């Protein structure tokens with residue numbers, strides 16, 4: 001049985017079997033980091049960073065260091081270990097010598113809030129070396145986005161006009177673009193002047209999440225555009241919506257380097273990352289990786305942050321779970337905390353219920369995929385600024401979100417997979433800080449839960465006791481909170497029914513007019 005378990009942990013792909021262990025790297029003070037651009041060092045110090053984290057040092061070595069971006073990188077490193085800067089810094093440093101402004105680096109993320117967060121990291125360092133960062137996430141109208149991303153070109157050194165192509169009119173005005181797949185595809189398909197022709201770096205962050213869904217085939221589309229040979233560009237111009245691809249060309253050095261040999265265009269360098277990177281060959285093959293190098297931490301497939309403490313909280317019955325949660329929140333005394341539920345509907349109900357508990361004394365808000373993006377962003381801002389202490393969240397919050405000062409994560413619902421546990425728990429204990437993850441369980445679930453934790457090298461998960469008197473004191477408040485929840489749900493249902501009735505009446509009134517037409 002043990003052997004079988006062991007065998008299951010061995011990656012199928014040969015290049016994954018001899019990874020670089022990020023765990024053997026130490027933090028490196030900025031002053032000792034070889035080749036770091038002085039402008040970037042200054043920008044990092046302004047961010048309060050005086051050294052690079054191990055994963056950042058390891059990636060630096062494979063990109064700016066002797067590795068020289070020769071291999072595509074697959075990075076599996078714990079939550080909060082600093083993966084964003086691990087790719088942002090070498091890309092910005094490598095592009096700092098560029099002469100012509102055009103889109104050279106594309107970073108794709110699964111959600112808008114994550115993309116905004118990553119854009120902030122690039123925006124903190126890129127201007128120090130004269131680079132511009134753009135965002136394509138659908139936060140503003142497509143017209144507004146285009147006005148930022150595309151500009152009328154000036155012919156600069158290194159660019160020549162191609163008489164065979166169409167006249168140069170428009171070109172991308174950012175060097176680095178952070179995008180979500182949907183909006184990226186909108187620009188590829190319809191935005192005049194949006195070109196990936198000069199792309200040198202492609203980052204697929206939260207890779208396993210992005211590979212799980214097709215998202216309008218963004219990946220094959222990007223790979224097709226960027227792997228095209230020089231002669232194919234005109235053809236692609238027609239295939240991908242008539243952008244000005246083919247009009248401008250950057251004259252590039254075509255060295256006899258690994259991966260470049262015999263090609264007139266340097267290959268696209270890919271960096272893929274996650275705290276739970278997939279090892280599935282069929283998924284990874286979609287990325288068309290070039291001599292991939294696997295960087296991971298330790299020998300286990302999954303790793304939790306070093307300073308994360310995991311606890312379970314035993315609830316005597318399913319019905320009383322909210323009571324235990326309220327008691328736990330009280331015990332945590334208003335420390336910044338994220339409570340995870342497994343369904344958007346329960347997120348909503350639980351948030352109303354907690355807010356109906358008189359005297360809990362802290363601000364509680366909901367963050368879920370059911371809400372409009374603008375509402376979510378507002379809540380997130382309030383949580384970051386400390387105006388909200390408890391966020392009741394669906395799994396929309398699980399991945400990548402980085403909020404300073406989150407001391408506790410609570411799994412109100414048992415996470416279905418170890419990957420879910422890792423990403424949820426990873427909202428705390430970030431950047432070497434301490435953090436705690438509590439999971440509310442019924443006693444019969446403890447065995448299953450412990451078994452799941454072992455997959456992440458976590459053998460010890462002790463029980464966090466709640467004072468019995470605090471539960472008893474909260475019980476009457478819980479009963480009245482349930483009443484308030486019932487009233488609130490009824491009034492919400494009534495509102496929903498009324499608005500759908502009004503909508504159906506409006507449609508009926510309009511119908512004859514449409515039929516006439």
Ligand SMILES: Nc1ncnc2c1ncn2[C@@H]1O[C@H](COP(=O)(O)OP(=O)(O)OP(=O)(O)O)[C@@H](O)[C@H]1O
Nearest residue numbers: 049051052053079080081082083084275400402431
């Ligand atoms: N060199 C550094 N020094 C100090 N803090 C850093 C450094 N690098 C990153 N950080 C901080 O560490 C935190 C986590 O970084 P980041 O969000 O990149 O983690 P991650 O590995 O991508 O996590 P996840 O897997 O959850 O997305 C951020 O708050 C970031 O500002």
